Amino acid sequence: MGLGADLVHSTLGRHILADGYDFVIDLDKSAGCHFHDSRSGRDILDMFSCFASLPLGWNHPDLLAAKGELARASVNKVANSDLYTEAMAESVAAFGRIASPSYLPHHFFVSGGALAVENTMKAAMDWKSHDREAMGIDASGKFDWDTDQEKSSHLTIGHFHEAFHGRSGYTLSVTNTDPNKTARFAKFDWPRFDNPKIHFPVDEAENARLDACEAATLDSIRAHAEANPDTMAAIIMEPIQGEGGDNHFRDSFLRDMRSVCDEVGALYIFDEVQTGMGATGKMWAHQHSSVEPDMIAFGKKSQVCGLMAGPRLKEFDDNVFATSSRINSTWGGNLTDFVRARLILETIERDDLVRNAEVVGAELIAGLNEFGTSHEMVSSVRGRGLFAAFTLPSQDIRNRFNSACLEAGMHVLNSGTQSIRLRPSLTFSSDEVNEGLNILESVANSIESSAVA
Template sequence: MTIKPTEVHATLGKYMLADGFDLVLDLKKSKGCRIYDSRTGKYFLDGFSFFATAPLGCNHPAMTTPDVIKKMGEIAINNPTNSDVYTVEMAEFVDVFGRYAMPKHFHHLFFVAGGALAIENGIKTAFDWKIRKNLDRGVGKKGRQVIHFKDAFHGRTGYTLSMTNTFNQNKTKYFTKFDWPRIDNPKVRFPLTDASIKDVEEREQQAVTQIEGAIAKNPDDIAALIIEPIQGEGGDNHFRKEFFQHLRKLCDTHEMMFIVDEIQSGVGLTGKMWAYEHFDFEPDIVAFGKKTQVCGIMVSDRVDEVKENVFAVPSRLNSTWGGNLIDMVRCQKYLEVIKEEHLVENAEIQGKRLLQGLEAIEKKYPQKISNARGKGLMCAFDVSTPERRDALQGKIYSNGLLVLTCGSVTIRFRPPLNITAVEIDEALTIVEKTVKAF
């Protein structure tokens, strides 16, 4: 059976909602930051990397050697239950992850398939830790709530539905949720001025007051506070270092786990391996995914304050596969290439080039785009209304550049880590040409 590229959307549409891009990805002809549309024969410049999941773009030379293809093929034939049956390949991956991607203050790892499930297991870790502490103190089984922020996106399953609250309400509407404390997000407005800094400082204090109020209203019942270092789906919202450091103090004072959701921002995108490393604090739990292929959590030794924590008692955290082995092996190779080719550093360098270019376009067309911002390659800008934003993204797409929307008025960039200066300049040329004519 052979389905033609022109038949792909119709075939999918017979069985499922097929409302993605109208291109049809050619898995062989797509290379690096070039996506080949087998339907039209057109190449697109990749500014989205499959929702920030492809750190090397498509078909990196190191991923397509005969040895790698042979190894990946052999592993893909079987799907062992990694939680109970171990392999040399899994051990090699975990060792590379521990050495290349795991900061020194983390002591525990858990792997699972899916970012939302990574968040859920981080929350379960915090619940168990907090409730056991409360039982030891004689205050009962309290510790069942999580403080989170407006415009957060943490997933679409279970516990995460109670925290996700982005512009598109279809993600959570009508699904049963917990009424956990939701805090105003003191996001930064760019460019920075004395007035904007004063404004964000005031909103930070308001957020802290809301957090303290939630803790006072729910004594002993807050297990964790969770935040994205940069809110992605919620609008590429940035926060100041001082705010993160204040949150760290609050979590210490009130015995809450500090959970950082790095599923979109992690693995080099911001010019550091983990985005939180820009802000000089250490979280208790980091959830990872997307670029790592396999998802999971890293947990510090704070969890060991409770002797029978989830990493000490069997079956407290588990899943059938514990992440897929083929994803682990792919992640291992990605991490090795990222290190060998200094791609975290490249993300910092090319990200500065991208941001400077966006700022220059904003300066030329201030009535059309605003609020250019970014760390590393995690860059974005705003358009005046949701409708104009969507229209501008569509025109950028028509001109050959794949970018994403987020929040209500934002266009975001998520290119592969190995994007070149030439490709950055090409992307900026497309954006400027499109904005000028818009």
């Protein structure tokens, strides 16, 4: 007999800060895009999907059918960095075939999105250090601790306002959303640039504003590089900033960023931990812009996290993909996660779920636009595929709206200071779009009625 749902929070609270949601997930009764709350007995429409990390919803039949394979991978936690198995090789091959763009053939796997991002930074710093030596800026030769400290201290990572890239060592210096996540921790003073995000809906005036904002950002990057030549190893950005407010950028700006990175001698990195694996209607969000970065970080829906890199990372023989232990971890990505990732990718491919995200996502965003037109409190409806959001008049109203959605039977997620973000699984259906829109309509009507009263 189990612990009992009503004792879960108090039991956890004896040892950890158990300040999560009040419900308790029933791992048996949850199914598809609904999870079952053991405490209330309710089925909740899941527009949260474990912080956008649940690609097939709950208890997908393909995963249930593979319980034996998953259990076999879980009995022994193999040190994948140096000990290889058929299960790992099959999973890496599936990832390369189904998920990896041809221009990013070099892979590294690790557990955790922040560590995926951090290792793109380390790879970029390694590349830039070799680049500086090749240009004669830094001397090459036998390693010396003090000399290396001085040489590496010049290296920086450019990034954007309202970015979230994680909470581990290097990533703390480029994350700047919620101060609770970075305050009082030592950080590097790395260049931070204005993010020329789109204000929706887009009209002629907004495009003119964006022209000016984008030009100013690009000029500030050039100015920083001119004042601090050959120090910026890379510029990292999210194709759509998730936690920072679901901030979108014009495709042309992402292409201009490719050009300016080349111009100033920096690698171009996309953090696709949240936007990747089909959420936007393409396998990777940057593919909407027809731009090829030097690296991307991936995680969440991919189960196992890591990075993919292009040919520039191989320009120097002594690179992180050729020299042992330059980037590494004990488990190199959990073997159970590898197996689950392979099963998920095979299902995504077979059921054409990236296309489903595009088609059903278009229905969702069309419905959200109608919803926004009907309610003055709703503004800036935006999204790509099943990666959607809208803005409310204040943080207080947004928080009330979020709570009311859960009470009405749908779990959503906050974004930025005033927005609600929707992150359903790739299996989301037209019927579930309608279910979600009906709940949003009911919640908006209720909040508007209470304001009038």
